[in-house]
Structures are given as C-alpha cells and as structure tokens.
Amino acid sequence: MHVDGVSCLHLHPEDLNTFTLIAGVVLSCSATGDAGALHYLPGGHQRMARYFAEEWTRGQAAQTPEDIARQEGTALTARPGDVIVMHHLVPHRVGINTSQVPRVMAYFRIRHAGHARLAEAARTDPWLEYPGLAALAAEARPGS
Numbered sequence: 001m002h003v004d005g006v007s008c009l010h011l012h013p014e015d016l017n018t019f020t021l022i023a024g025v026v027l028s029c030s031a032t033g034d035a036g037a038l039h040y041l042p043g044g045h046q047r048m049a050r051y052f053a054e055e056w057t058r059g060q061a062a063q064t065p066e067d068i069a070r071q072e073g074t075a076l077t078a079r080p081g082d083v084i085v086m087h088h089l090v091p092h093r094v095g096i097n098t099s100q101v102p103r104v105m106a107y108f109r110i111r112h113a114g115h116a117r118l119a120e121a122a123r124t125d126p127w128l129e130y131p132g133l134a135a136l137a138a139e140a141r142p143g144s
Contacts (some may be wrong), residue, residue: 001041001071001091002063003048004109006056006123016058018119019109020129024084029101032077036103037095038084039073045089045126052089053124064091089126 005017029035041047051065062069068091075095076084086092097103112118112129127134 001039001044001068001073001093003089003091005088006052006063016119016123018115018123019088020112020115020122021088021110022084022086023108023110024086025106025108026078026080026082026084027106028080028104029099032099033075033095034097035095035099035101036097037075037077038092038105039075039095040086040090040092041068041071041073044068044071044091045087048089048091049124049126087126088122 004022005019024038047068048064051068055065056062071091073091073093078084094103112122115122115129118128122128127137130137
C-alpha cells in the first residue's frame with residue numbers, strides 16, 4: 001500500500017508531490033480481482049491523516065504505517081470506460097494481473113486551485129480541499 005507523492009522512489013526524500021484527488025479511466029479489459037484491479041483501503045484516508053499528523057516526518061522512507069502497509073485492500077473492479085475517483089490520502093496498490101490481458105489505465109492527478117498553499121495542511125486534514133464535503137464528513141464522524 002502507498003499514497004502517491006510522498007516518500008516516492010522518484011522524489012528526493014524531502015519533496016512532496018501531492019494532489020487533491022486522482023481520477024483513473026479504465027482503458028482495457030475488465031479490472032477484476034485477478035486482472036490487476038486497483039486495491040484500496042476503505043476509510044484509509046482518515047488513518048493516513050493521523051499518520052501524517054502524528055508519526056510521519058519528511059524524508060522518511062515509509063509511505064504508510066505498518067498497519068496499512070500490510071493490508072491487501074479491497075479490489076475496485078471496473079470495466080473499460082469506467083472512471084475511478086479517489087481521495088489523495090486513500091492508501092492503494094495495484095493488484096496482480098494473472099489474466100492474459102494487460103491492465104491499461106489513464107490516471108489524472110487533479111489539484112485544488114489553492115493546492116500549493118494548502119498541500120502541507122491537506123496531509124493531515126482530509127477535507128481541507130473539499131469544503132463542500134467537510135460538513136458531511138463532520139456529520140458522519142461519531143461524537144460530532
């Protein structure tokens with residue numbers, strides 16, 4: 001499991017290359033559990049926000065905490081033409097493709113207009129760049 005743009009091998013350890021959300025378009029074959037479907041951790045964005053606030057330091061190699069890294073995740077199955085929209089803090093990985101057909105996706109990293117200014121705080125506040133959803137998220141949290 002990983003989150004994009006944090007502690008990536010292609011980045012300098014101190015650099016962040018985060019974004020607001022990712023959109024993926026399935027281009028070939030069905031992305032099924034055995035054909036390279038994206039695996040994600042439902043609700044993982046909340047755990048990742050706590051991790052970035054309390055445990056993670058810039059420059060460390062680990063992208064996710066150990067309890068997240070060892071998860072298999074839930075396969076997000078889709079067909080060609082389907083679009084996947086995912087919060088930037090959702091831990092994910094690519095499933096193994098044991099089918100005979102390559103899995104081809106086009107991914108787009110979308111940034112809020114104020115992302116450059118909000119990026120640091122958005123790592124620890126999952127709803128910062130989603131003001132329209134922030135109230136709904138607060139209602140869904142127990143004790144709010």
